[in-house]
Amino acid sequence: MFQVRIHGRGGQGVVSAAEMLSIAAFDEGRYAQAFPSFGSERMGALVMAFCRIDDKEIRLREPVLTPDALIIQDPTLLHQVDLFRGLAPDGFILINSTRTFDELGIGEFVRNFNHRHLCTVPATDLALKHVGRAVPNAALLGGFAAISGQLKFESVAKAIGEKFPGKVGAANVAAAQAAYELTLAAIGGVNSAEATHA
Numbered sequence: 001m002f003q004v005r006i007h008g009r010g011g012q013g014v015v016s017a018a019e020m021l022s023i024a025a026f027d028e029g030r031y032a033q034a035f036p037s038f039g040s041e042r043m044g045a046l047v048m049a050f051c052r053i054d055d056k057e058i059r060l061r062e063p064v065l066t067p068d069a070l071i072i073q074d075p076t077l078l079h080q081v082d083l084f085r086g087l088a089p090d091g092f093i094l095i096n097s098t099r100t101f102d103e104l105g106i107g108e109f110v111r112n113f114n115h116r117h118l119c120t121v122p123a124t125d126l127a128l129k130h131v132g133r134a135v136p137n138a139a140l141l142g143g144f145a146a147i148s149g150q151l152k153f154e155s156v157a158k159a160i161g162e163k164f165p166g167k168v169g170a171a172n173v174a175a176a177q178a179a180y181e182l183t184l185a186a187i188g189g190v191n192s193a194e195a196t197h198a
Contacts, residue, residue: 001054002150003064007083008073010045013137016163017071018049020141023159024151025053033058046081053150069148071140072096073123078104089113094143094183096123096136116187119147121179130175131168138164142176146183153180 004021008014018034025032030053037048050064069092070083077083078095087093089112097120101107110118121143123136131138138160145153153176160176161169 001052001058001060002069002148003067004051004053004069004071004144005064005067006049006051006071006073007077007081008047008137009077010047011135012047012073013135014047014049014073017073017137017141018051020138020156020159020163021051021053021144021151023162024141024145024155025051027155027158028151030055031058037063046077067091069144069150070094071144073136073140075099075104078106084109090117092117092144092148093119094140094147095120096140098122098125117147119143119183119186121183121186123175123179126175126178126182127172130178131171138172139175139179142178142180143183145176146180147187153177156180 006014006017015036022032022034032051032053034049034051052058052060066086070087072083072095075095075097093110097104099120101110101118121139123139124134126139127136128134141156141160142153145151145156156176157173160172164172
């Protein structure tokens with residue numbers, strides 16, 4: 001089972017991101033579940049969402065306490081909340097930022113992590129460019145597909161298109177595609193699944 005925890009703020013599409021990941025997994029014939037955890041539903045409030053992906057039925061229902069991957073939609077949370085709780089050193093970290101892990105002040109923390117499992121991607125900038133709104137979720141899903149190798153980009157793009165039909169969906173897919181390509185370039189052009197099968 002592969003478990004994802006997504007951290008962000010209300011209005012950033014955190015819950016939608018988890019839903020789209022699960023839809024992409026279903027489209028690949030896998031089992032998945034997605035659900036949120038709200039402290040408050042107001043704009044800007046802290047929001048967490050969870051997604052589990054497996055090749056067999058998922059019976060767990062509790063929040064993800066030991067994630068295999070973290071998607072951090074708002075880097076201002078890095079020093080406010082214990083985002084990394086439960087993440088093992090072989091876990092994946094994807095952060096919406098133009099800055100490096102060192103510049104974000106967590107370089108020392110991730111020193112023993114697999115550097116190919118760590119990436120920052122300018123998801124908000126990509127969303128503004130392609131969608132015209134500062135909602136980074138779709139772009140980060142493209143980055144997640146690249147860094148984790150858990151899902152094909154085509155499945156993620158299809159899930160985004162189903163969630164946001166028409167021009168909005170196409171714009172979000174374009175943001176996700178750009179993030180996918182940037183992330184692949186940042187980790188050396190081969191995602192973890194491809195590296196495993198190489």
